[in-house]
Amino acid sequence: MSLDYNPGRPEDLVEHDRVQTPLYEDAALFEQEMEKIFAHSWVFVAHGSEVPEKGSFILSWVGQQPVIVVRDRKGDINVLVNRCRHRAATVCEVKKGKTSSFQCPYHGWGYGLDGSLRGVPYPEQYGKDFDKSALGMKALRVESYQNMIFATLDDGIEPLAEFLGPAKKWIDLFMKQGGGYPVKVLGEHQFTVPMNWKIQLENTTDAYHFPVVHKSFIQSLDKEAEATFNFFDKAGFVEDLGNGHSVAVMIPELIDLDENLDDPIPERFEELAQALRDEGFDEPRVRKIVRATGGAGFNLNLFPNVSLSLAFFRVLRPVGVKETAIRHVCLGMDGGPAAANRMRIRLQEHFQGPMGFGTPDDAEVWERVQRGTLGGRELPILVNRGLVDEVPGVDGPRGHLSAETGMRASYQMWKRMMAQ
Amino acid sequence: MSGITTVDRDVDLQELAAFVWREADILDRCDYDAWLALWTEDGHYIVPIGKGENYEDQVNVCYDDARMRRMRVERFQQGFSISSAPPADTVRTVSRFVLQGATGDEIVLGCAEHVVENKFGRQRIYAANLTYTLVRTESGLRIRNKVARLLNSDGELTAFSYLF
Incomplete structure (x- = not known):
């Protein structure tokens, strides 16, 4: 089958009044969308009322990436990639609830509500210069409008309010x-x-x-x-x-x-x-x-x-x-x-x-x-x-x-x- | 469950199973007029989300009183709904009947339901715990309430063009 577009230029698939079929079915294009669009946009993750109190959390997604939306002790909203920094296990599989911390079920690494690494079992084997502050859960940039919570993996894009316009x-x-x-x-x-x-x-x-x-x-x-x-x-x-x-x-x-x-x-x-x-x-x-x-x-x-x-x-x-x-x-x-x-x-x-x-x-x-x-x-x-x-x-x-x-x-x- | 011995003596599980099997057959044949006739006017057909039981104040997949049941059946039958014209074909089995109680004219019966649906040659399987509140009337057993609690009801389901 011949394609009437250059796979290197996805933008050629869209004209003002028509778009091409591969937009719906090309797996390689989908991978590019996850990177170019979902990793560089403000993505809606939850409404504030779903995390009403300190410690309230709900599982959500940014594109294909599982995240935890959680309100910490200061009342701030954090959006954390649901992945232990040790060996990648999800730290939470409860869809919604309230907690004081997240603990990985695999080797017991414990994280605070802001994603910071609080402690690991038997830290001695990591040596003296083990830097917990560098091993917090991956936190996304978070902004809200009218209690709608958005997160982005891109620290460089415009503020949410400007994006919404x-x-x-x-x-x-x-x-x-x-x-x-x-x-x-x-x-x-x-x-x-x-x-x-x-x-x-x-x-x-x-x-x-x-x-x-x-x-x-x-x-x-x-x-x-x-x-x-x-x-x-x-x-x-x-x-x-x-x-x-x-x-x-x-x-x-x-x-x-x-x-x-x-x-x-x-x-x-x-x-x-x-x-x-x-x-x-x-x-x-x-x-x-x-x-x-x-x-x-x-x-x-x-x-x-x-x-x-x-x-x-x-x-x-x-x-x-x-x-x-x-x-x-x-x-x-x-x-x-x-x-x-x-x-x-x-x-x-x-x-x-x-x-x-x-x-x-x-x-x-x-x-x-x-x-x-x-x-x-x-x-x-x-x-x-x-x-x-x-x-x-x-x-x-x-x-x-x-x-x-x-x-x-x-x-x-x-x-x-x-x-x- | 102290009354279970009395319950077992007074209620014939085989009769209840036969009633539920007949309903299952009616649903697989999409004979919805016959299905409506199995109900009393006062109860609800409920497909809840999650484990909650305060159905009136929670979001359910469906929460149908008699009027909504009739509207739902009309929608299926009128031919204007693309998902119901034709609907997915279904084959279901109902089993694991457990009598949960019997007081006054009411009998509460629990059972398991497995439904396989086919549309476009694509088959999907759903499982539900069914809880019936049945009443004995002059014209035989009738359904007052039916709760179909699907596995993963608080997760992602797919669109349904049939009833559980």
């Missing part, structure tokens, strides 16, 4: 679904799909697929909710936010959850509203909490591995060139009314996860893409939709809601990083 204001808007309470992780769905990670990367600001793939979900809603999810009747749009990030506004009236609070309460939230009134919340609080419960009206995709989608986080992890793991993280109101959090959980279960009314259909079409690329390898993947009426937006090109502006944003960032 215009996406920050969308993150701020998204977090208003705390309804006046801090946003908290309530649980998550996790699943793998036999597909390349970029098939997922493309998806969250791809509103074009929604009425097709999710027809069975839309049909399970009441008429009013069905109208809410008929995105293309509204003034939505998708905008390139730079650095590979993009936002798709599906439900414009739900961009800012503090606005339009006088709108009628949708029928499917009426029971919740009454429960909140019965608990003693005044009408403005009821309206604010009810509105927050439904989530935001947009999907924000942050390159390379996390999106903020309506009411949840979607986190991707590249497992292999044709295998990707996904977390759908359910969010709620920390200290908020139980009835509201319950409803958010039920809404999450309705669409997301291995048995949701949405996710299995997403997983099916994603796998179909991976299977389809076995044929016609010379054919391009088209990402040209909406170029015809794209206009300058606030922070970058803005297209029709069904445009592939978000994919073009991601692939231009991919191209930039792979060319370095």
Whole structure:
């Protein structure tokens, strides 16, 4: 089989309106992505509420590398590669919990919550100049925005805030679904799909697929909710936010959850509203909490591995060139009314996860893409939709809601990083 | 478990196993109308995540009351869901029945389920501990609650186009 690209120049695989099939299936290219993209980006690892107290930890990943996200005694967040500096065993296999230290199960090397090597059994055999300070667990650079914790293996890249750029204001808007309470992780769905990670990367600001793939979900809603999810009747749009990030506004009236609070309460939230009134919340609080419960009206995709989608986080992890793991993280109101959090959980279960009314259909079409690329390898993947009426937006090109502006944003960032 | 002797005397394990086997056959045949008819109106079909048992306040893979069960079945049957048209084929076995209790009209039965699914010629295996709360009605045994606790439920699963 002849390749129509020079394997030495992956950036040649991406043009503005199309990308080439090897992006989904070339194992050597995948290895380069792990190095050039995942080792040099801000990668989302956890939400602060998953490590709420000193000593709280959760296992996570930076690309293919297993890490521990842990809050130390000073309250600082550390992201440590889950590998003993002695002979490489993982020091922790508990998914989430609380501890005062990490101890390697193999030879007993002990580490503090900041990754520093505290002690080793029988140190005499290492001699007098054994330098514990040089043998701490590998710690990544860590920064947070709105309690979203990101880590990077690259000490030289720009600060997180600069990397996020215009996406920050969308993150701020998204977090208003705390309804006046801090946003908290309530649980998550996790699943793998036999597909390349970029098939997922493309998806969250791809509103074009929604009425097709999710027809069975839309049909399970009441008429009013069905109208809410008929995105293309509204003034939505998708905008390139730079650095590979993009936002798709599906439900414009739900961009800012503090606005339009006088709108009628949708029928499917009426029971919740009454429960909140019965608990003693005044009408403005009821309206604010009810509105927050439904989530935001947009999907924000942050390159390379996390999106903020309506009411949840979607986190991707590249497992292999044709295998990707996904977390759908359910969010709620920390200290908020139980009835509201319950409803958010039920809404999450309705669409997301291995048995949701949405996710299995997403997983099916994603796998179909991976299977389809076995044929016609010379054919391009088209990402040209909406170029015809794209206009300058606030922070970058803005297209029709069904445009592939978000994919073009991601692939231009991919191209930039792979060319370095 | 002090009442176990009484339980054993009053409840016929073979009858319960036959009921659960019939349900397993119904699920493998995707005969979901027949499946809905096995339920009472008041309970839940639950596929939980992790070991927690406060299902109402935790994120589950699914937590279906009667209305959600009907909606789930409609989704399977209407033909608009690409993952269910067609769904993966399944063959399952249910075994290791253990009577966990019987009080009033309720019988609690535990058992093991193995499901092999096939889609695109790709086969996957799942295992679950099932816990049934069964009730005896005038029309025979019915399911009030069913909890299907999958192995690795708090880890990475795959998308399912069938029920456990």
